[in-house]
Amino acid sequence: MFRKGLALKKEVAGALAADYHSALIDRIKAADYRWHMGRLSVHLAREFGFCYGVDRAVDYAYQTRRRFPKRPIYLTGEIIHNPQVNGRLRAAGIRFLSDPEEDMNRLGPEAVVILPAFGVTIATLTQLQRQGCTIVDTTCGSVLNVWKNVLQYARDGYTAIIHGKLRHEETQATASQVLKYSSGRSLVVLDRAEAGIVCDFIRHGGDEALFSARFAEAMSPGFVPHRDLQRVGLANQTTMLMTESLAIGEMLRQAVVDRYGDTGLDTHYRAFDTICSATQDRQDAIMALLDDPGVDLMLVIGGYNSSNTRNLVRLTSRRVPTFHIADATGLMSSRELRHRPVDVRQPDPGAVVAETRTVDWLPGDRVVTIGLTAGASTPDAIVGQVVERLETFAGETV
Numbered sequence: 172m173f174r175k176g177l178a179l180k181k182e183v184a185g186a187l188a189a190d191y192h193s194a195l196i197d198r199i200k201a202a203d204y205r206w207h208m209g210r211l212s213v214h215l216a217r218e219f220g221f222c223y224g225v226d227r228a229v230d231y232a233y234q235t236r237r238r239f240p241k242r243p244i245y246l247t248g249e250i251i252h253n254p255q256v257n258g259r260l261r262a263a264g265i266r267f268l269s270d271p272e273e274d275m276n277r278l279g280p281e282a283v284v285i286l287p288a289f290g291v292t293i294a295t296l297t298q299l300q301r302q303g304c305t306i307v308d309t310t311c312g313s314v315l316n317v318w319k320n321v322l323q324y325a326r327d328g329y330t331a332i333i334h335g336k337l338r339h340e341e342t343q344a345t346a347s348q349v350l351k352y353s354s355g356r357s358l359v360v361l362d363r364a365e366a367g368i369v370c371d372f373i374r375h376g377g378d379e380a381l382f383s384a385r386f387a388e389a390m391s392p393g394f395v396p397h398r399d400l401q402r403v404g405l406a407n408q409t410t411m412l413m414t415e416s417l418a419i420g421e422m423l424r425q426a427v428v429d430r431y432g433d434t435g436l437d438t439h440y441r442a443f444d445t446i447c448s449a450t451q452d453r454q455d456a457i458m459a460l461l462d463d464p465g466v467d468l469m470l471v472i473g474g475y476n477s478s479n480t481r482n483l484v485r486l487t488s489r490r491v492p493t494f495h496i497a498d499a500t501g502l503m504s505s506r507e508l509r510h511r512p513v514d515v516r517q518p519d520p521g522a523v524v525a526e527t528r529t530v531d532w533l534p535g536d537r538v539v540t541i542g543l544t545a546g547a548s549t550p551d552a553i554v555g556q557v558v559e560r561l562e563t564f565a566g567e568t569v
């Protein structure tokens with residue numbers, strides 16, 4: 172099992188820079204994150220793009236390829252939610268166990284398997300170890316921190332209420348951690364509406380069958396609502412909206428106080444901050460960007476199934492017109508733009524998300540300031556390509 176890289180960091184640095192670095196983005200940063208091109212100006216968020224966890228995961232994947240040039244290398248699924256990065260790894264011969272033609276059961280000791288930044292479930296890890304595979308673990312330290320806290324909940328008899336997306340790999344991996352204890356329990360809530368149902372049950376009890384039917388897929392095995400909602404602890408998928416996670420934490424805390432009184436709080440409720448600093452920094456940076464007057468619209472770049480990118484979109488769309496594009500090809504022309512609609516939910520991370528087209532996305536014959544940011548799985552190279560594409564519109568009148 173490799174957990175700290177494969178001692179080939181220097182050897183792959185050139186390839187990583189060639190694939191993901193952008194000299195243009197370096198110049199924009201040096202110009203105080205502002206870039207002027209004809210009638211267009213770009214204001215770049217001060218924190219955007221690859222986070223430390225993604226950086227490390229991609230680095231380890233390149234090192235793995237270099238270290239084992241002849242052995243079959245697999246990823247359990249997407250290493251991060253970015254199609255270009257995954258595409259490059261495929262091009263390097265790395266295979267994806269999430270593809271229909273692959274079968275994890277067939278892997279043997281010759282296989283090298285890379286675990287993604289958001290981790291895998293205990294069941295998957297156990298199976299890979301049992302089959303003798305060489306494992307390269309890129310699970311991010313911030314995710315491991317969540318697991319540590321969730322494990323403590325399970326050990327101490329608290330149910331982990333996980334604010335996250337049920338089908339997201341990270342949330343599934345986090346929920347599986349409690350199973351290390353036979354009495355460990357977890358329940359995933361997506362948003363305030365679902366948290367509200369849980370809070371009602373904490374306060375007043377209710378119909379267990381109805382509750383169990385409502386959260387059938389979100390509960391860990393053996394979950395008994397009356398028993399397992401007496402002592403709860405909050406956890407998060409690391410890429411959720413900080414404001415929403417805090418709100419859900421406060422809802423749970425208040426429900427516990429209503430049920431058990433202030434004196435019962437310590438024994439019935441726990442919480443800790445599990446939004447990773449990279450996610451938080453990116454959310455803070457776009458709010459600071461929009462506090463600066465004059466931004467006419469936002470472009471948010473990232474994979475359509477990237478949770479942290481979606482949350483950046485949700486934040487900015489409350490303030491200015493916002494378009495979520497996967498890469499520069501979304502900028503079809505100065506008239507037409509292809510993007511993911513703001514409010515459409517995705518059933519699971521692997522599902523294909525329908526794009527839409529917006530005509531007249533760029534205001535006409537006047538100076539326009541475009542706010543620009545990118546999710547944690549988007550490399551600088553793609554952000555640079557978007558700026559280059561915008562530059563081709565800068566002299567046009569529409």
Ligand code: SF4
Pocket residue numbers: 222223224225288289311312313314409410447448449450479547
């Ligand atoms: S978003 Fe945060 S938790 Fe996820 S890989 Fe990046 S740094 Fe780690």
